[in-house]
Amino acid sequence: MESYEKRIKVTKKDLDELNHVNNVRYVQWIQDISKEHWQTVAPDEMKAGILWVVKKHTIDYFSSAVEGDEILVRTFIANTKGAISVRCVEMYHHETNQLLVRSLTEWCLLNALTLKPIRISEAIKSIFVPD
Template sequence: MTGERAIEWDLPEPFCLEITVSDDDTDRLGHANNVVYVRWLEDVSWAHIESLGMTWALHEETGKAMAITRTEIDYLASANAGDRLLLGTWLTGYDGRFRSSRQFQLVRPADGKTLVRALSTHACVDLKSQRPARAPKAFAEILGSAVVAGGPGLAVD
């Protein structure tokens, strides 16, 4: 769009979700509420894995899902009602068995400012028991092939 600045993404070729901040997204301080940022992270995560073929139908078929085990969010600047934002994400790690990691960057194209940076880790769980489970082959193929080099990856215990 005219008047927007070039975005300096932390990693190349993010999967992006466009967001327009609504009045309902704001809190008493007049900016997007922290809970809304978490919802946006979840929305872009689902959209990304579904675009890679890791659909909910595949989750149901395998009886497995990747559940968030940790999220770290750095709030760098506020977003206000009416702001148009781009939320980029990358898969940055997959251990080949149970865990994956993802990086996020939320940018306001109008001024090129990064508003949020976040990291999340995920563990494969059995949908019935909710207990940790080895990722099915289909997940391993999708996650393994989508990992972007250069991100923080997984912290190995």
């Protein structure tokens, strides 16, 4: 699977004191869609015994969204190496297709029992990383 997407409608609770979407809210949406993509696409037997943790977020903010806007959120795996998967999340204003936010997040795969990093398997790569 190359990408995963969903739409979010901006509500009053998403806003900061400037009546724009709060940066903290964007971070939450980045994490939410990342987890949702994993939970939706990975088979249960693949998810057993492992978990993902964030190592690093890099976020570029290009434009603002306001209450009532609909945002298209799209995510995909940019690359993997060892235990690290770099996931891109892009958010677009649904009506204008203007890029609002682009993030790259390094996720580290851990053994759920030992909490030690483990190499991303070929099975995981085959589902999430395009050829």
